[in-house]
Amino acid sequence: DQQVKQNSPSLSVQEGRISILNCDYTNSMFDYFLWYKKYPAEGPTFLISISSIKDKNEDGRFTVFLNKSAKHLSLHIVPSQPGDSAVYFCAASALRGGSQGNLIFGKGTKLSVKP
Amino acid sequence: DGGITQSPKYLFRKEGQNVTLSCEQNLNHDAMYWYRQDPGQGLRLIYYSQIVNDFQKGDIAEGYSVSREKKESFPLTVTSAQKNPTAFYLCASRRGTGRNQPQHFGDGTRLSIL
Numbered sequence: 001d002q003q004v005k006q007n008s009p010s011l012s013v014q015e016g017r018i019s020i021l022n023c024d025y026t027n028s029m030f031d032y033f034l035w036y037k038k039y040p041a042e043g044p045t046f047l048i049s050i051s052s053i054k055d056k057n058e059d060g061r062f063t064v065f066l067n068k069s070a071k072h073l074s075l076h077i078v079p080s081q082p083g084d085s086a087v088y089f090c091a092a093s094a095l096r097g098g099s100q101g102n103l104i105f106g107k108g109t110k111l112s113v114k115p
Numbered sequence: 116d117g118g119i120t121q122s123p124k125y126l127f128r129k130e131g132q133n134v135t136l137s138c139e140q141n142l143n144h145d146a147m148y149w150y151r152q153d154p155g156q157g158l159r160l161i162y163y164s165q166i167v168n169d170f171q172k173g174d175i176a177e178g179y180s181v182s183r184e185k186k187e188s189f190p191l192t193v194t195s196a197q198k199n200p201t202a203f204y205l206c207a208s209r210r211g212t213g214r215n216q217p218q219h220f221g222d223g224t225r226l227s228i229l
Binding site for chain 2: 009034045046089103106108
């Protein structure tokens with residue numbers, strides 16, 4: 001059973017517009033959420049994270065929103081650039097409950113930003 | 116430069132052969148992790164280690180083994196018992212274990228069967 005779900009396998013956006021990537025989770029024990037960006041044949045690169053005590057975290061063009069009641073988070077990229085084209089993974093962890101903070105990953109969303 | 120180094124980048128295994136993937140970090144991180152990625156899938160945890168000389172099984176540990184004799188090194192052996200070893204293997208590390216911290220990844224090793 002998937003605890004972290006990224007229901008859109010792909011997303012295409014025009015350069016300069018907003019990209020919105022979505023992620024849903026089922027485990028209410030999750031208290032830390034992360035987004036990673038991955039290019040083919042490379043390791044994931046950490047982008048941005050958010051703790052469950054916040055509902056928004058911003059870093060430059062990237063903003064992550066957390067809606068705990070809906071168990072939903074989203075990553076906004078504004079403005080989108082062709083170099084943002086990659087696979088984006090959502091991940092979640094729980095320090096409590098015996099999982100020792102290990103990350104659970106979604107299956108990823110492939111973002112294509114067209115010039 | 117500090118980082119995580121995985122080697123080799125590409126590896127081929129014959130049937131019935133064990134192979135070892137290397138992962139070294141110079142970030143002075145306490146915890147290290149091994150993941151497997153298959154096409155269209157997320158990352159699945161194979162093994163992890165929170166401290167030297169200790170490691171724990173992840174979700175898909177069968178057919179794999181690890182050791183953590185040094186803080187900076189966490190090699191993964193893919194044994195002949197792993198029937199479907201073809202995948203992209205990723206090593207990661209994290210600074211601490213008692214608080215929320217991101218994991219940082221190496222560039223991966225692609226393992227294929229001859």
